[in-house]
Amino acid sequence: MPCSAAEPGPAGGPGPAEDEGSAVVEFVALGTLLLVPVVYFVLTVAQVQAGAFAVVAAAQQGSQVLAGAEPGELAAADLSAAAQLAAADQGFGPEQLAVRLECSDGSCTGPGAVATVHTTLEVPLPLVPGFTDLEVAVLTSSATVVPGRYG
Secondary structure, three states, rough: OOOOOOOOOOOOOOOOHHHHHHHHHEEEHHHHHHHHHHHHHHHHHHHHHHHHHHHHHHHHHHHHHHHOOOOOOOHHHHHHHHHHHHHHHOOOHHHEEEEEEEEOOOOOOOOOOEEEEEEEEEEOOOOOOOOOEEEEEEEEEEEOOOEEOOO
């Protein structure tokens, strides 16, 4: 015997008329509630990966500028510009990158000098306005070079 809309369903549940039409709403609502955090997580992981590429490339480019410099011609601005260009390729601004040079002797370009370029990059949360100070990670990298081996 079929149930009418006014009669309760089996085990006291809602009748057939009271249970119609909510599957689409539930699917869209649950799909949105589950999809938005997953997409944001993927964006965050991609941002951190881009930061990792940027910080390593910045250290490598800085050390290559250092290796190609003639003794006495090293300019910190050139080193910093090369590192910032490498970070900009991955979408990071110069204010997010810090470059530090460490030398075994004072000149960094003399014979037998060992120079290390340290880079630090602050990776912000994606889709968050710039006036906040929220960061996902602070990434560091270093590259060591012996620029003036034969002087």
